[in-house]
Amino acid sequence: MQIPVFSLSFRSILAVTTVNSARVQRNLNAKKNLKAGKLRSFARSLIYINLAMLSAHSWSAESLQQAWDVALQRDHTLAASQYRQQSAQHQVNAAQANYFPKVALETGYLRTEYEPAAKLNIPALPFLKGVALPFAQDSAYCGGVTVSAPIFTSGKISSGVAAAKAMADATEAHANLTRSELKLAIAQSYIAVLRAEHAVMVTTSYISAVQRHETDVQELFEHGYAAKHDLLATQVTLANARQLGLQASNALELARAAYNRWMGRPYEQVVQLQDIVNPTAIDDKSNLGVLLTSANEQRQELQELSKQSEAYKSQAASVRAGHLPQIGISGGYSKLENKYLAEDKGWWVGVVMKWDLFDGGLIRQQASALAANAQAVSEMEQDTRERIALQVRQSWLSHQEANARMQLVNKAVEQADESLALARERYRSGLAPNSEVLDAETSRLQAYSNRDNAIYDRELSRLQLQHAAGSL
Structure with missing residues:
Protein backbone atom coordinates (compact mmCIF):
# COMPACT_ATOMS: atom_id res chain seq x y z
CA MET A 1 0.00 0.00 0.00
CA GLN A 2 1.26 3.45 -0.84
CA ILE A 3 2.10 5.37 2.32
CA PRO A 4 0.93 8.99 2.12
CA VAL A 5 3.79 10.60 4.01
CA PHE A 6 6.34 9.21 1.53
CA SER A 7 4.58 9.90 -1.73
CA LEU A 8 3.11 13.23 -0.69
CA SER A 9 6.37 14.60 0.65
CA PHE A 10 8.35 13.55 -2.40
CA ARG A 11 5.78 14.76 -4.95
CA SER A 12 5.09 18.01 -3.14
CA ILE A 13 8.76 18.84 -2.65
CA LEU A 14 9.57 18.21 -6.29
CA ALA A 15 6.60 20.32 -7.37
CA VAL A 16 7.59 23.17 -5.08
CA THR A 17 11.21 22.89 -6.20
CA THR A 18 10.28 23.02 -9.91
CA VAL A 19 7.96 25.99 -9.60
CA ASN A 20 10.29 27.82 -7.25
CA SER A 21 13.07 27.49 -9.84
CA ALA A 22 10.88 29.19 -12.44
CA ARG A 23 9.96 31.98 -10.05
CA VAL A 24 13.59 32.46 -9.03
CA GLN A 25 14.49 33.25 -12.59
CA ARG A 26 11.87 35.99 -12.57
CA ASN A 27 12.58 37.53 -9.18
CA LEU A 28 15.38 36.48 -6.81
CA ASN A 29 17.71 34.05 -8.59
CA ALA A 30 20.41 33.65 -6.00
CA LYS A 31 18.13 33.43 -2.97
CA LYS A 32 15.65 31.07 -4.58
CA ASN A 33 18.31 28.73 -5.93
CA LEU A 34 19.71 28.39 -2.43
CA LYS A 35 16.27 27.51 -1.05
CA ALA A 36 15.65 25.02 -3.87
CA GLY A 37 18.87 23.25 -2.97
CA LYS A 38 17.79 23.06 0.65
CA LEU A 39 14.41 21.66 -0.38
CA ARG A 40 16.03 18.99 -2.54
CA SER A 41 18.30 18.00 0.31
CA PHE A 42 15.33 17.92 2.67
CA ALA A 43 13.37 15.74 0.24
CA ARG A 44 16.23 13.25 -0.08
CA SER A 45 16.59 13.11 3.70
CA LEU A 46 12.87 12.44 4.14
CA ILE A 47 12.96 9.65 1.58
CA TYR A 48 15.99 7.96 3.15
CA ILE A 49 14.58 8.24 6.67
CA ASN A 50 11.17 6.94 5.67
CA LEU A 51 12.64 4.04 3.73
CA ALA A 52 14.80 3.10 6.70
CA MET A 53 11.82 3.29 9.03
CA LEU A 54 9.74 1.19 6.64
CA SER A 55 12.42 -1.51 6.50
CA ALA A 56 12.77 -1.64 10.28
CA HIS A 57 8.99 -1.69 10.61
CA SER A 58 8.62 -4.68 8.28
CA TRP A 59 11.27 -6.69 10.15
CA SER A 60 9.71 -6.42 13.60
CA ALA A 61 6.04 -5.88 12.78
CA GLU A 62 3.38 -7.95 14.51
CA SER A 63 0.84 -9.77 12.36
CA LEU A 64 -2.86 -10.13 13.08
CA GLN A 65 -2.46 -13.87 13.65
CA GLN A 66 0.26 -13.21 16.22
CA ALA A 67 -2.01 -10.70 17.91
CA TRP A 68 -4.77 -13.32 18.10
CA ASP A 69 -2.39 -15.92 19.54
CA VAL A 70 -1.17 -13.60 22.30
CA ALA A 71 -4.47 -11.93 23.17
CA LEU A 72 -6.56 -15.11 23.29
CA GLN A 73 -4.10 -16.80 25.64
CA ARG A 74 -4.46 -14.07 28.24
CA ASP A 75 -8.06 -12.97 27.81
CA HIS A 76 -10.05 -13.41 31.02
CA THR A 77 -13.43 -13.71 29.33
CA LEU A 78 -12.27 -16.62 27.21
CA ALA A 79 -10.60 -18.24 30.23
CA ALA A 80 -13.88 -17.98 32.15
CA SER A 81 -15.73 -19.66 29.26
CA GLN A 82 -13.20 -22.47 29.23
CA TYR A 83 -13.62 -23.02 32.97
CA ARG A 84 -17.40 -23.17 32.49
CA GLN A 85 -16.79 -25.76 29.81
CA GLN A 86 -14.76 -27.83 32.28
CA SER A 87 -17.54 -27.47 34.85
CA ALA A 88 -20.11 -28.74 32.35
CA GLN A 89 -17.96 -31.78 31.59
CA HIS A 90 -17.76 -32.54 35.31
CA GLN A 91 -21.55 -32.38 35.39
CA VAL A 92 -21.67 -35.01 32.64
CA ASN A 93 -19.34 -37.25 34.63
CA ALA A 94 -21.47 -36.74 37.73
CA ALA A 95 -24.65 -37.72 35.85
CA GLN A 96 -22.99 -40.84 34.45
CA ALA A 97 -21.82 -41.81 37.94
CA ASN A 98 -25.45 -42.61 38.83
CA TYR A 99 -25.13 -45.77 36.74
CA PHE A 100 -22.44 -47.22 39.02
CA VAL A 161 -27.05 -37.92 31.36
CA ALA A 162 -28.49 -36.71 28.05
CA ALA A 163 -29.36 -33.35 29.64
CA ALA A 164 -25.84 -32.94 31.05
CA LYS A 165 -24.25 -33.77 27.69
CA ALA A 166 -26.48 -31.31 25.86
CA MET A 167 -25.62 -28.58 28.37
CA ALA A 168 -21.92 -29.39 27.98
CA ASP A 169 -22.27 -29.01 24.20
CA ALA A 170 -24.05 -25.68 24.73
CA THR A 171 -21.22 -24.50 26.98
CA GLU A 172 -18.65 -25.53 24.37
CA ALA A 173 -20.56 -23.62 21.70
CA HIS A 174 -20.62 -20.55 23.96
CA ALA A 175 -16.84 -20.81 24.44
CA ASN A 176 -16.37 -20.99 20.65
CA LEU A 177 -18.68 -18.00 20.24
CA THR A 178 -16.63 -16.05 22.78
CA ARG A 179 -13.45 -16.90 20.88
CA SER A 180 -14.92 -15.75 17.56
CA GLU A 181 -16.22 -12.49 19.01
CA LEU A 182 -12.87 -11.82 20.67
CA LYS A 183 -11.01 -12.41 17.40
CA LEU A 184 -13.24 -9.90 15.67
CA ALA A 185 -12.81 -7.35 18.47
CA ILE A 186 -9.01 -7.79 18.43
CA ALA A 187 -8.99 -7.40 14.65
CA GLN A 188 -11.02 -4.21 14.93
CA SER A 189 -8.51 -2.82 17.43
CA TYR A 190 -5.61 -3.93 15.20
CA ILE A 191 -7.10 -2.21 12.16
CA ALA A 192 -7.91 0.87 14.25
CA VAL A 193 -4.21 1.28 15.02
CA LEU A 194 -3.26 0.96 11.35
CA ARG A 195 -5.98 3.41 10.38
CA ALA A 196 -4.80 5.91 12.99
CA GLU A 197 -1.15 5.54 11.94
CA HIS A 198 -2.01 6.37 8.36
CA ALA A 199 -4.21 9.24 9.46
CA VAL A 200 -1.19 10.69 11.26
CA MET A 201 0.98 10.25 8.16
CA VAL A 202 -1.64 11.89 5.93
CA THR A 203 -2.12 14.85 8.26
CA THR A 204 1.65 15.20 8.69
CA SER A 205 2.02 15.38 4.93
CA TYR A 206 -0.87 17.85 4.76
CA ILE A 207 0.74 20.08 7.40
CA SER A 208 4.08 19.93 5.59
CA ALA A 209 2.49 20.85 2.27
CA VAL A 210 0.53 23.77 3.75
CA GLN A 211 3.67 24.99 5.53
CA ARG A 212 5.59 25.06 2.25
CA HIS A 213 2.75 26.90 0.59
CA GLU A 214 2.60 29.36 3.50
CA THR A 215 6.33 29.99 3.06
CA ASP A 216 5.84 30.66 -0.63
CA VAL A 217 2.92 33.03 0.01
CA GLN A 218 4.92 34.81 2.71
CA GLU A 219 7.77 35.46 0.29
CA LEU A 220 5.40 36.60 -2.42
CA PHE A 221 3.73 38.94 0.05
CA GLU A 222 7.07 40.39 1.14
CA HIS A 223 7.91 41.20 -2.48
CA GLY A 224 4.48 42.58 -3.25
CA TYR A 225 3.27 39.68 -5.41
CA ALA A 226 0.57 38.42 -2.99
CA ALA A 227 -2.18 40.10 -1.03
CA LYS A 228 -2.40 40.15 2.75
CA HIS A 229 -5.66 38.21 2.48
CA ASP A 230 -3.87 35.29 0.79
CA LEU A 231 -1.29 35.15 3.57
CA LEU A 232 -3.91 35.25 6.32
CA ALA A 233 -6.05 32.59 4.65
CA THR A 234 -3.04 30.32 4.29
CA GLN A 235 -2.04 30.83 7.93
CA VAL A 236 -5.58 29.95 9.06
CA THR A 237 -5.46 26.80 6.94
CA LEU A 238 -2.11 25.92 8.48
CA ALA A 239 -3.49 26.36 11.99
CA ASN A 240 -6.44 24.12 11.13
CA ALA A 241 -4.07 21.54 9.66
CA ARG A 242 -2.05 21.49 12.88
CA GLN A 243 -5.24 20.93 14.84
CA LEU A 244 -6.02 17.96 12.62
CA GLY A 245 -2.52 16.69 13.33
CA LEU A 246 -3.06 16.92 17.07
CA GLN A 247 -6.38 15.12 16.80
CA ALA A 248 -4.85 12.37 14.65
CA SER A 249 -1.96 11.90 17.10
CA ASN A 250 -4.35 11.66 20.03
CA ALA A 251 -6.51 9.15 18.15
CA LEU A 252 -3.40 7.07 17.49
CA GLU A 253 -2.47 7.03 21.18
CA LEU A 254 -6.00 5.98 22.09
CA ALA A 255 -5.97 3.20 19.48
CA ARG A 256 -2.60 1.94 20.70
CA ALA A 257 -3.76 1.93 24.31
CA ALA A 258 -6.84 -0.11 23.40
CA TYR A 259 -4.74 -2.56 21.39
CA ASN A 260 -2.12 -2.89 24.14
CA ARG A 261 -4.84 -3.80 26.62
CA TRP A 262 -5.65 -6.85 24.53
CA MET A 263 -1.98 -7.77 24.47
CA GLY A 264 -1.35 -7.18 28.17
CA ARG A 265 1.25 -4.49 27.56
CA PRO A 266 1.77 -1.01 28.99
CA TYR A 267 -0.77 1.33 27.43
CA GLU A 268 1.85 3.80 26.26
CA GLN A 269 4.00 1.20 24.47
CA VAL A 270 4.49 1.89 20.75
CA VAL A 271 3.30 -1.05 18.65
CA GLN A 272 4.70 -2.18 15.30
CA LEU A 273 2.00 -3.82 13.18
CA GLN A 274 2.11 -5.39 9.75
CA ASP A 275 0.20 -3.21 7.34
CA ILE A 276 -2.50 -4.49 5.00
CA VAL A 277 -0.67 -4.23 1.70
CA ASN A 278 -3.04 -6.08 -0.60
CA PRO A 279 -6.31 -7.03 1.09
CA THR A 280 -8.17 -9.81 -0.67
CA ALA A 281 -11.87 -10.32 -1.08
CA ILE A 282 -13.76 -13.48 -0.23
CA ASP A 283 -13.84 -15.17 -3.61
CA ASP A 284 -14.67 -18.76 -2.72
CA LYS A 285 -17.69 -17.83 -0.59
CA SER A 286 -18.88 -14.64 -2.24
CA ASN A 287 -22.27 -16.18 -3.02
CA LEU A 288 -24.84 -14.94 -0.54
CA GLY A 289 -26.68 -18.25 -0.48
CA VAL A 290 -23.51 -20.13 0.43
CA LEU A 291 -22.81 -17.65 3.22
CA LEU A 292 -26.33 -18.02 4.65
CA THR A 293 -26.04 -21.80 4.62
CA SER A 294 -22.66 -21.58 6.33
CA ALA A 295 -24.10 -19.30 9.00
CA ASN A 296 -27.00 -21.67 9.72
CA GLU A 297 -24.60 -24.58 10.09
CA GLN A 298 -21.68 -22.96 11.89
CA ARG A 299 -22.88 -20.01 13.95
CA GLN A 300 -22.21 -20.91 17.55
CA GLU A 301 -25.21 -18.96 18.88
CA LEU A 302 -27.57 -21.31 17.07
CA GLN A 303 -25.75 -24.39 18.29
CA GLU A 304 -25.73 -23.08 21.85
CA LEU A 305 -29.47 -22.38 21.87
CA SER A 306 -30.28 -25.69 20.19
CA LYS A 307 -28.33 -27.64 22.79
CA GLN A 308 -29.88 -25.64 25.63
CA SER A 309 -33.36 -26.51 24.38
CA GLU A 310 -32.35 -30.15 24.11
CA ALA A 311 -30.98 -30.07 27.66
CA TYR A 312 -34.23 -28.67 29.07
CA LYS A 313 -36.25 -31.34 27.27
CA SER A 314 -34.04 -34.11 28.68
CA GLN A 315 -34.27 -32.62 32.17
CA ALA A 316 -38.07 -32.60 31.87
CA ALA A 317 -38.02 -36.28 30.84
CA SER A 318 -35.77 -37.12 33.79
CA VAL A 319 -38.11 -35.37 36.22
CA ARG A 320 -41.20 -37.10 34.75
CA ALA A 321 -39.49 -40.46 35.28
CA GLY A 322 -39.75 -39.78 39.01
CA GLN A 366 -41.46 -29.26 37.70
CA ALA A 367 -41.47 -31.12 34.39
CA SER A 368 -43.87 -28.58 32.88
CA ALA A 369 -41.60 -25.71 33.95
CA LEU A 370 -38.61 -27.33 32.23
CA ALA A 371 -40.64 -28.00 29.09
CA ALA A 372 -41.70 -24.34 28.99
CA ASN A 373 -38.06 -23.28 29.27
CA ALA A 374 -37.22 -25.56 26.34
CA GLN A 375 -39.92 -23.93 24.25
CA ALA A 376 -38.72 -20.45 25.21
CA VAL A 377 -35.18 -21.29 24.11
CA SER A 378 -36.53 -22.65 20.81
CA GLU A 379 -38.26 -19.32 20.17
CA MET A 380 -35.02 -17.49 20.95
CA GLU A 381 -33.19 -19.76 18.52
CA GLN A 382 -35.64 -18.90 15.74
CA ASP A 383 -35.29 -15.17 16.42
CA THR A 384 -31.49 -15.49 16.47
CA ARG A 385 -31.58 -17.35 13.17
CA GLU A 386 -33.49 -14.47 11.56
CA ARG A 387 -31.12 -11.87 13.00
CA ILE A 388 -28.10 -13.83 11.76
CA ALA A 389 -29.56 -13.98 8.27
CA LEU A 390 -29.91 -10.18 8.33
CA GLN A 391 -26.40 -9.79 9.70
CA VAL A 392 -24.94 -11.95 6.93
CA ARG A 393 -26.76 -9.94 4.27
CA GLN A 394 -25.61 -6.62 5.77
CA SER A 395 -22.01 -7.80 6.04
CA TRP A 396 -22.09 -9.11 2.48
CA LEU A 397 -23.43 -5.80 1.15
CA SER A 398 -20.81 -3.85 3.13
CA HIS A 399 -18.07 -6.02 1.68
CA GLN A 400 -19.39 -5.53 -1.85
CA GLU A 401 -19.42 -1.77 -1.27
CA ALA A 402 -15.86 -1.81 0.07
CA ASN A 403 -14.67 -3.75 -2.98
CA ALA A 404 -16.34 -1.23 -5.28
CA ARG A 405 -14.76 1.70 -3.43
CA MET A 406 -11.30 0.23 -3.92
CA GLN A 407 -11.67 0.64 -7.67
CA LEU A 408 -12.21 4.40 -7.29
CA VAL A 409 -9.98 5.68 -4.51
CA ASN A 410 -6.59 5.13 -6.15
CA LYS A 411 -7.68 7.06 -9.22
CA ALA A 412 -9.01 9.83 -6.99
CA VAL A 413 -5.62 10.11 -5.26
CA GLU A 414 -3.82 10.50 -8.58
CA GLN A 415 -6.30 13.15 -9.69
CA ALA A 416 -5.97 15.02 -6.38
CA ASP A 417 -2.16 15.13 -6.70
CA GLU A 418 -2.39 16.39 -10.25
CA SER A 419 -5.05 18.95 -9.35
CA LEU A 420 -2.89 20.32 -6.53
CA ALA A 421 0.15 20.63 -8.77
CA LEU A 422 -1.87 22.52 -11.37
CA ALA A 423 -3.44 24.80 -8.76
CA ARG A 424 -0.02 25.73 -7.38
CA GLU A 425 1.34 26.46 -10.82
CA ARG A 426 -1.69 28.56 -11.72
CA TYR A 427 -1.39 30.52 -8.47
CA ARG A 428 2.30 31.25 -8.97
CA SER A 429 1.53 32.37 -12.52
CA GLY A 430 -1.22 34.69 -11.30
CA LEU A 431 -3.96 32.72 -13.05
CA ALA A 432 -5.77 31.39 -9.98
CA PRO A 433 -6.61 32.69 -6.51
CA ASN A 434 -4.98 31.38 -3.36
CA SER A 435 -8.24 29.71 -2.33
CA GLU A 436 -7.90 27.32 -5.27
CA VAL A 437 -4.61 26.01 -3.89
CA LEU A 438 -6.04 25.64 -0.38
CA ASP A 439 -9.08 23.82 -1.75
CA ALA A 440 -6.81 21.50 -3.73
CA GLU A 441 -4.80 20.77 -0.58
CA THR A 442 -7.99 19.91 1.29
CA SER A 443 -9.20 17.74 -1.59
CA ARG A 444 -5.92 15.84 -1.63
CA LEU A 445 -6.14 15.30 2.13
CA GLN A 446 -9.65 13.92 1.69
CA ALA A 447 -8.58 11.71 -1.21
CA TYR A 448 -5.78 10.08 0.76
CA SER A 449 -8.03 9.67 3.80
CA ASN A 450 -10.70 8.06 1.63
CA ARG A 451 -8.16 5.70 0.15
CA ASP A 452 -6.90 4.54 3.55
CA ASN A 453 -10.43 4.21 4.91
CA ALA A 454 -11.45 2.15 1.87
CA ILE A 455 -8.53 -0.23 2.39
CA TYR A 456 -9.24 -0.79 6.07
CA ASP A 457 -13.01 -0.84 5.62
CA ARG A 458 -12.54 -3.59 3.07
CA GLU A 459 -10.39 -5.67 5.38
CA LEU A 460 -12.72 -5.12 8.32
CA SER A 461 -15.79 -5.99 6.26
CA ARG A 462 -14.07 -9.20 5.16
CA LEU A 463 -13.51 -10.23 8.78
CA GLN A 464 -17.05 -9.23 9.74
CA LEU A 465 -18.40 -11.34 6.89
CA GLN A 466 -16.35 -14.30 8.05
CA HIS A 467 -17.71 -13.83 11.56
CA ALA A 468 -21.27 -13.55 10.28
CA ALA A 469 -20.84 -16.78 8.28
CA GLY A 470 -19.41 -18.56 11.34
CA SER A 471 -15.96 -19.14 9.86
CA LEU A 472 -13.84 -16.68 11.87
Missing part, protein backbone atom coordinates in the same frame (compact mmCIF):
# COMPACT_ATOMS: atom_id res chain seq x y z
CA PRO A 101 -22.92 -48.99 42.37
CA LYS A 102 -22.55 -47.00 45.56
CA VAL A 103 -20.54 -48.40 48.45
CA ALA A 104 -21.08 -47.03 51.96
CA LEU A 105 -19.40 -47.82 55.24
CA GLU A 106 -21.48 -47.28 58.37
CA THR A 107 -20.48 -47.55 62.02
CA GLY A 108 -21.84 -46.26 65.30
CA TYR A 109 -22.16 -46.60 69.07
CA LEU A 110 -25.41 -46.77 71.05
CA ARG A 111 -25.83 -46.18 74.77
CA THR A 112 -29.16 -46.44 76.60
CA GLU A 113 -30.10 -45.53 80.15
CA TYR A 114 -31.36 -49.00 80.86
CA GLU A 115 -30.69 -52.32 79.28
CA PRO A 116 -33.53 -52.99 76.81
CA ALA A 117 -35.76 -55.79 78.10
CA ALA A 118 -39.18 -57.25 77.38
CA LYS A 119 -41.76 -58.05 80.09
CA LEU A 120 -43.11 -61.58 79.98
CA ASN A 121 -46.83 -62.20 80.36
CA ILE A 122 -47.67 -65.83 79.63
CA PRO A 123 -51.03 -66.94 81.09
CA ALA A 124 -49.90 -70.56 81.18
CA LEU A 125 -46.92 -69.60 83.30
CA PRO A 126 -48.24 -67.18 85.89
CA PHE A 127 -45.09 -67.31 87.92
CA LEU A 128 -43.23 -65.51 85.10
CA LYS A 129 -45.62 -62.58 85.10
CA GLY A 130 -43.74 -59.30 85.38
CA VAL A 131 -40.35 -60.82 84.74
CA ALA A 132 -38.11 -58.71 82.45
CA LEU A 133 -36.18 -60.51 79.76
CA PRO A 134 -33.21 -58.50 78.35
CA PHE A 135 -32.80 -58.66 74.55
CA ALA A 136 -30.04 -56.05 74.00
CA GLN A 137 -27.18 -54.46 75.84
CA ASP A 138 -27.34 -50.96 77.26
CA SER A 139 -24.24 -50.09 75.16
CA ALA A 140 -23.20 -51.56 71.86
CA TYR A 141 -21.19 -50.94 68.71
CA CYS A 142 -22.60 -51.51 65.24
CA GLY A 143 -21.21 -51.29 61.75
CA GLY A 144 -21.45 -52.58 58.22
CA VAL A 145 -20.74 -52.18 54.53
CA THR A 146 -23.61 -51.54 52.12
CA VAL A 147 -23.55 -51.82 48.32
CA SER A 148 -26.49 -50.43 46.32
CA ALA A 149 -27.06 -50.15 42.58
CA PRO A 150 -29.95 -49.10 40.33
CA ILE A 151 -31.59 -51.78 38.22
CA PHE A 152 -34.41 -49.89 36.51
CA THR A 153 -35.13 -46.16 36.82
CA SER A 154 -37.69 -45.65 34.01
CA GLY A 155 -35.17 -43.51 32.08
CA LYS A 156 -34.45 -41.08 34.90
CA ILE A 157 -30.67 -41.60 34.84
CA SER A 158 -30.33 -41.81 31.06
CA SER A 159 -32.36 -38.62 30.59
CA GLY A 160 -30.21 -36.87 33.20
CA HIS A 323 -43.46 -40.72 38.78
CA LEU A 324 -42.55 -44.16 37.45
CA PRO A 325 -41.20 -47.16 39.38
CA GLN A 326 -37.61 -47.01 40.57
CA ILE A 327 -36.02 -50.40 41.25
CA GLY A 328 -32.68 -51.02 42.86
CA ILE A 329 -30.69 -53.70 44.58
CA SER A 330 -28.70 -53.44 47.77
CA GLY A 331 -26.63 -55.79 49.90
CA GLY A 332 -23.87 -55.83 52.41
CA TYR A 333 -22.37 -57.09 55.61
CA SER A 334 -23.28 -55.79 59.05
CA LYS A 335 -22.44 -56.43 62.69
CA LEU A 336 -24.35 -55.45 65.82
CA GLU A 337 -22.72 -56.03 69.19
CA ASN A 338 -25.36 -57.96 71.17
CA LYS A 339 -24.56 -60.80 73.57
CA TYR A 340 -28.16 -61.95 73.58
CA LEU A 341 -28.20 -62.76 69.87
CA ALA A 342 -27.10 -66.12 68.56
CA GLU A 343 -25.48 -64.39 65.54
CA ASP A 344 -24.69 -60.69 65.70
CA LYS A 345 -23.13 -60.39 62.22
CA GLY A 346 -23.80 -61.61 58.71
CA TRP A 347 -24.42 -60.91 55.01
CA TRP A 348 -27.66 -59.59 53.60
CA VAL A 349 -29.17 -58.70 50.20
CA GLY A 350 -32.43 -57.14 49.04
CA VAL A 351 -34.39 -55.66 46.15
CA VAL A 352 -36.12 -52.31 46.65
CA MET A 353 -38.86 -50.71 44.54
CA LYS A 354 -40.05 -47.16 45.02
CA TRP A 355 -43.10 -45.76 43.23
CA ASP A 356 -44.40 -42.31 44.15
CA LEU A 357 -48.09 -42.57 43.38
CA PHE A 358 -49.08 -39.10 44.54
CA ASP A 359 -46.99 -36.05 45.40
CA GLY A 360 -49.52 -33.26 45.09
CA GLY A 361 -48.48 -32.48 41.48
CA LEU A 362 -44.88 -31.59 42.39
CA ILE A 363 -43.16 -33.66 39.71
CA ARG A 364 -45.69 -32.73 37.03
CA GLN A 365 -45.24 -29.00 37.68
